[in-house]
Amino acid sequence: MTEIPAKPLRPAEWLGGFTVLILCQLAGETLVQLLRLVLPGCVFPGPVAGMLLLLLILTRIGNRARPIIASADGLLGLLSLLFVPSAVGIMQYGDVILAWGGPLLLAVLGSTVLTLLVTVGVFLATDAWLARRRG
């Protein structure tokens, strides 16, 4: 991970950074609820709205972002841990997986490989086309 802060954060700085993350999520969730009043079927997730809000904040506050960046990097370093409770939830669907297991797993595996290949291929092809046009 790049840009690890040189010295450890003071407790108040660490808490401040984490609080900004929580408040951005809260603001994001509120914005999405407001949006739902206008567009009832809208499924835009609040945390993603919070992410866009934090990006806007980061582009504006310069050096004062250090505690936020450190808190965010700390959390992202453990991102895979946060998916464990959902992953363990698979245990409830043993019967579904057994009943439909083969086809479902094949569909998941085949579609995931295909999606990775198509996405990376289109990204690289468009990138190369742009590079040629820019000369």
Next chain:
Amino acid sequence: MSGLGTIWVYLAASPLTWLGVTLAAYILALRIAVALGSSPLANSVLLTAAMVIPLLLFTRTSYPRYFEGAQFVHFLLGPATVSLAVPLFRNLAAVRRSILPIVAALIAGSLTAMGSALGIAAAFGAPSDVLASIAPKSVSAPIAMELAKGLGGVPSLAAVLVILTGITGAVIVTPLMNALGIQNYAARGFAVGIASHGIGTARALQVNDTAGAFAGIAMALNGAFTALLVAGFVLLH
């Protein structure tokens, strides 16, 4: 009941037990991954679940009871999603230069994710509620569950397929891209974010900060784009 039995009844009911088990199993999974030379097959989500699930089955602990403890970890997914703004901020210049590849790869990848899953499952004769549950498998669980419901699918099955897709992509992305000799980490990250949402993004962040930034954008865009496609489909029917 014996004294030890009483203590176990207390421990099995305490959220602290299952929170502790989750954290300890994850640390063990990280150590196993290092011992295996950080092989992509030693995915930390997969390894941890493979330790916790047998323990829950052996102790006859229900998932809701487990979740009473694990929810404290699960809750941090929200602030962690907000945190993805940080790698995005660090790679903002590269993202700005790549707007066109991002849009093109989003449309192609998102359609492939849904279309190919539907096609393969339909070829095996899966019923319509299973098809509706597998269509949104490449987006984050809360969005996928909502979309599956709108399409007439089973939200809980959709959530399982989302997790399986996430782990599958996280495990195969590195060997697949290395085998193809692709060294553009923006493209690699973007692909795994489209295919495998947050679990893919977690993997991308372990590999490279730029890959993590592009995976985060891909996940957010794919969630929004898939939701739009599904809304259009539901309106047309």
